[in-house]
Amino acid sequence: MNFLSKMERKFGRFAISHLTAYIILTYVAGYLLYMIGAANKIDVRDWLALSPSLILQGQVWRLVSWWLIPPTGIDIFTLIMLFVYYQLGTVLERTWGDFLYNVYIFMGLFFTVIGAFVLYFTAGIDVGLMRIFFSTYYVSLSIFLGFAMTFPEQQMLFMFLIPIRIKWFAVLDVFYLLYEVLTYWRYSTTLGICVLTMVVSSLASTILFFFMSKRSFRLSRSQRKVRDNYRRQTGTERGFWKSANPAQAREPKVDRTTFAAGNRGTKIAIHHCAVCGRTELDDPNLEFRFCTKCNGNYEYCQDHLYTHNHVQ
Known part of the structure; x- marks a missing residue:
C-alpha cells in the first residue's frame, strides 16, 4: 500500500468522484447510440471499436470510444445488472476512497487496451477489424470481484430468495469465465484467444491491485501522529483507558494470568x-x-474498519 498511498497524497485531488455513476452513464450512452444507429441501419460499433491498426493510422479516439460499446442487448437482466454494479461500486468508492477506486477501474481499462495491442503485434489479430468488439463488460465485472474480495462474508439473495455469501458468487463467476473461454476456444481458436486476452487484461487490475494493496499494517507518519494524539486525548499514556465514545467508556482490562503468576503489574489495553x-x-x-x-480519532478492529458508520 505504500506506493499507492504516496500516489494518493500526490494525485488524490485529481480523482473523479462518483465514478460508478459515470460508468453507468457510458452504458446508457452506448445503448442510445446503438439504437440510433440501428434505426438508420448503421452499426456504430464500427466507429467506436478498439482497433490497434486504425489507432496507429490516426484514429486515436478509439482508445476511449470503445468504452461506449454496450456488452449485451438491453433487457430486464441488463437493468438489474447495472443497478447491482452501481450499488457495489458506490460502496467500494466510499470504502476505498475515490483515488484507489479510480486506479482500480482505469487499470482495467488500460490493460484492456494493452491486451488488444499485444494481440495485434504478436498474433497479427486486429480485434476491431475482425468485428470482435472489446467492451467494458469484464471491467464492470471487476467491480463485483473487488467487492467480493473486500467483503467476502456479505450476503446476496440468489433468485431474490436464497442468501448466499458473495465470495461464493465470485467463485462461480470465475468458473463461468473459464467455461466461457473454453466454449469460444472450441468454436474458434482465434476467437478463444481474443476472449481469453479480453478476460485476463480486463481483470488484471483485480489481481495487481490487491497484490499491490496487501496491507502491511505498518502505520505511516501521519497515522502515527493521529494515534499519538488519540492516546493523549483518551488518557492511555497515563495508565488508564478512556473510550473514544464516552458511552462505551470502561475500566482497563487486566491480564489475569499476570496476577496468577504473582506479578502485580497490570496490562493496559492500548487499542x-x-x-x-x-x-x-x-x-x-x-x-x-x-x-x-x-x-475525531476513532479506532476500529479489522472486522469493523470497512463496515462501520462514519462519525460525522
Missing part, C-alpha cells in the same frame, strides 16, 4: 474498537486502524 469494544488483550492477532473519514 480499542469503537464498535465492538474489543482490544488487543481479547485477541493478540487483532489488527486496529484509525478511520480518517470519521470526525
Whole structure:
C-alpha cells in the first residue's frame, strides 16, 4: 500500500468522484447510440471499436470510444445488472476512497487496451477489424470481484430468495469465465484467444491491485501522529483507558494470568474498537486502524474498519 498511498497524497485531488455513476452513464450512452444507429441501419460499433491498426493510422479516439460499446442487448437482466454494479461500486468508492477506486477501474481499462495491442503485434489479430468488439463488460465485472474480495462474508439473495455469501458468487463467476473461454476456444481458436486476452487484461487490475494493496499494517507518519494524539486525548499514556465514545467508556482490562503468576503489574489495553469494544488483550492477532473519514480519532478492529458508520 505504500506506493499507492504516496500516489494518493500526490494525485488524490485529481480523482473523479462518483465514478460508478459515470460508468453507468457510458452504458446508457452506448445503448442510445446503438439504437440510433440501428434505426438508420448503421452499426456504430464500427466507429467506436478498439482497433490497434486504425489507432496507429490516426484514429486515436478509439482508445476511449470503445468504452461506449454496450456488452449485451438491453433487457430486464441488463437493468438489474447495472443497478447491482452501481450499488457495489458506490460502496467500494466510499470504502476505498475515490483515488484507489479510480486506479482500480482505469487499470482495467488500460490493460484492456494493452491486451488488444499485444494481440495485434504478436498474433497479427486486429480485434476491431475482425468485428470482435472489446467492451467494458469484464471491467464492470471487476467491480463485483473487488467487492467480493473486500467483503467476502456479505450476503446476496440468489433468485431474490436464497442468501448466499458473495465470495461464493465470485467463485462461480470465475468458473463461468473459464467455461466461457473454453466454449469460444472450441468454436474458434482465434476467437478463444481474443476472449481469453479480453478476460485476463480486463481483470488484471483485480489481481495487481490487491497484490499491490496487501496491507502491511505498518502505520505511516501521519497515522502515527493521529494515534499519538488519540492516546493523549483518551488518557492511555497515563495508565488508564478512556473510550473514544464516552458511552462505551470502561475500566482497563487486566491480564489475569499476570496476577496468577504473582506479578502485580497490570496490562493496559492500548487499542480499542469503537464498535465492538474489543482490544488487543481479547485477541493478540487483532489488527486496529484509525478511520480518517470519521470526525475525531476513532479506532476500529479489522472486522469493523470497512463496515462501520462514519462519525460525522
